[in-house]
Amino acid sequence: YSSMASMxxxxxxxxxxxxxxxxxxxxxxxxxxxxxxxxxxxxxxEHAERDANLIKELGFKLVYAMNTHMHAxxxxxxxxxxxxxxxxxxxxxxxSGALADIYLKDGDVVRFGSHQLWAAATPGHxxxxxTYISHEQCMAFTGDAxxxxxxxxxxxxxxxxxxxxKSVHDRIFTLPDHFILYPAHDYKGLTSTSVGxxxxxxxxxTKPLDEFVKIMEGLNLPYPKKIDExxxxxxxxxxx
Amino acid sequence: YSSMASMxxxxxxxxxxxxxxxxxxxxxxxxxxxxxxxxxxxxxxEHAERDANLIKELGFKLVYAMNTHMHAxxxxxxxxxxxxxxxxxxxxxxxSGALADIYLKDGDVVRFGSHQLWAAATPGHxxxxxTYISHEQCMAFTGDAxxxxxxxxxxxxxxxxxxxxKSVHDRIFTLPDHFILYPAHDYKGLTSTSVGxxxxxxxxxTKPLDEFVKIMEGLNLPYPKKIDExxxxxxxxxxx
Ligand SMILES: [Fe+2]
Ligand SMILES: [Fe+2]
Numbered sequence: 353y354s355s356m357a358s359m360x361x362x363x364x365x366x367x368x369x370x371x372x373x374x375x376x377x378x379x380x381x382x383x384x385x386x387x388x389x390x391x392x393x394x395x396x397x398e399h400a401e402r403d404a405n406l407i408k409e410l411g412f413k414l415v416y417a418m419n420t421h422m423h424a425x426x427x428x429x430x431x432x433x434x435x436x437x438x439x440x441x442x443x444x445x446x447x448s449g450a451l452a453d454i455y456l457k458d459g460d461v462v463r464f465g466s467h468q469l470w471a472a473a474t475p476g477h478x479x480x481x482x483t484y485i486s487h488e489q490c491m492a493f494t495g496d497a498x499x500x501x502x503x504x505x506x507x508x509x510x511x512x513x514x515x516x517x518k519s520v521h522d523r524i525f526t527l528p529d530h531f532i533l534y535p536a537h538d539y540k541g542l543t544s545t546s547v548g549x550x551x552x553x554x555x556x557x558t559k560p561l562d563e564f565v566k567i568m569e570g571l572n573l574p575y576p577k578k579i580d581e582x583x584x585x586x587x588x589x590x591x592x
Numbered sequence: 593y594s595s596m597a598s599m600x601x602x603x604x605x606x607x608x609x610x611x612x613x614x615x616x617x618x619x620x621x622x623x624x625x626x627x628x629x630x631x632x633x634x635x636x637x638e639h640a641e642r643d644a645n646l647i648k649e650l651g652f653k654l655v656y657a658m659n660t661h662m663h664a665x666x667x668x669x670x671x672x673x674x675x676x677x678x679x680x681x682x683x684x685x686x687x688s689g690a691l692a693d694i695y696l697k698d699g700d701v702v703r704f705g706s707h708q709l710w711a712a713a714t715p716g717h718x719x720x721x722x723t724y725i726s727h728e729q730c731m732a733f734t735g736d737a738x739x740x741x742x743x744x745x746x747x748x749x750x751x752x753x754x755x756x757x758k759s760v761h762d763r764i765f766t767l768p769d770h771f772i773l774y775p776a777h778d779y780k781g782l783t784s785t786s787v788g789x790x791x792x793x794x795x796x797x798t799k800p801l802d803e804f805v806k807i808m809e810g811l812n813l814p815y816p817k818k819i820d821e822x823x824x825x826x827x828x829x830x831x832x
Pocket of ligand 1: 496
């Protein structure tokens with residue numbers, strides 16, 4: 353892109369990060385301030401009203417309520433947002449095992465106004481994990497594939513450490529170093545990272561594959577607190 | 593600014609928002625990626641090591657550890673950061689009642705690399721409250737003067753609802769509508785707002801002065817949990 357062209361593109365781009373303290377989930381609102389179309393990535397059920405209210409205040413029309421994957425740690429807000437904001441369509445990756453209005457496959461493009469998100473399949477944490485990339489804004493939403501100095505667990509759902517490693521190295525670490533990465537979660541008060549940082553400092557994914565697999569095997573994480581209520585709900589787009 | 597000039601300015605600007613779950617405090621790291629000078633706004637004592645580590649990983653030299661005011665709800669990280677990152681100078685508003693290496697008065701400019709923050713006195717929550725404004729980046733750090741859809745309490749330290757109202761209306765609401773505002777706290781998972789939004793939707797500060805004063809008088813907030821340990825520590829730049 354030439355500087356001027358990219359300047360023009362940025363001009364009508366809106367971005368807002370939101371947080372759920374309970375599950376430490378980040379939700380992202382992206383919008384086109386010219387035609388007022390917006391998308392919401394990884395909304396949380398308990399905040400559907402907060403999010404719908406903010407979207408209304410800002411004058412946006414929510415076209416898509418998207419998930420990076422079928423979450424096991426919180427109930428998605430997509431279903432409730434569909435009833436709060438009629439006309440909204442739910443979006444999730446094909447292979448996620450969850451119901452939605454639109455199923456994405458690798459390489460699909462999600463458009464809102466003059467902006468777009470490119471869906472890159474990044475399985476490994478689950479089969480249906482997608483990373484949503486804005487090449488125009490130099491940002492990507494990595495879900496649980498890549499977390500800040502970490503990554504999603506691979507011991508539940510269809511988890512596979514080998515697949516996750518390949519996804520991150522092939523689809524995320526190949527983005528330019530200055531791309532800002534926004535994860536689905538952070539537990540230490542960090543809000544974003546960059547490709548360059550994670551390629552240098554991610555304590556797991558900078559290791560060779562065999563070492564990464566051993567690290568993931570040795571995590572000994574507790575059984576996910578809310579998985580038994582989250583998965584059945586998220587399979588049908590949340591409760592509403 | 594012309595588009596191209598502002599493009600150039602943005603080019604070497606780094607920005608990262610950080611969070612403390614305990615006190616719901618936001619800390620902000622701003623840097624010049626060319627000469628590697630950085631400033632940190634409102635660091636929290638318990639996260640000094642997290643912040644120092646991130647600053648080192650990113651290759652920054654922390655020139656200033658700044659506070660928007662003398663906080664009553666957490667101990668500042670400035671003192672500890674000074675020992676973790678030698679050469680760092682602590683900065684706070686004159687009239688805050690707190691010790692620091694540098695005292696700001698209204699209109700002072702804080703420089704890091706080719707970037708600058710303009711210090712605007714916004715008393716009312718405390719006497720020494722400052723808002724730090726980047727005209728170049730269209731952003732301002734409002735401390736507790738203006739919170740997202742709210743504002744800091746005025747019943748402690750040198751709180752004055754009349755003064756706070758005047759500060760916000762004269763110094764923050766006069767900024768362009770598209771300026772992004774970053775507060776010292778948020779308790780609902782919101783991370784930023786804009787001048788335009790707050791001028792339209794702030795439930796307190798959109799009211800006439802007399803109504804605002806009554807709202808603030810009627811808040812009946814509990815005694816600040818950590819005030820008795822925070823203020824003595826923050827008077828001397830934190831514990832370290
Ligand atoms: Fe997940
Ligand atoms: Fe405060």
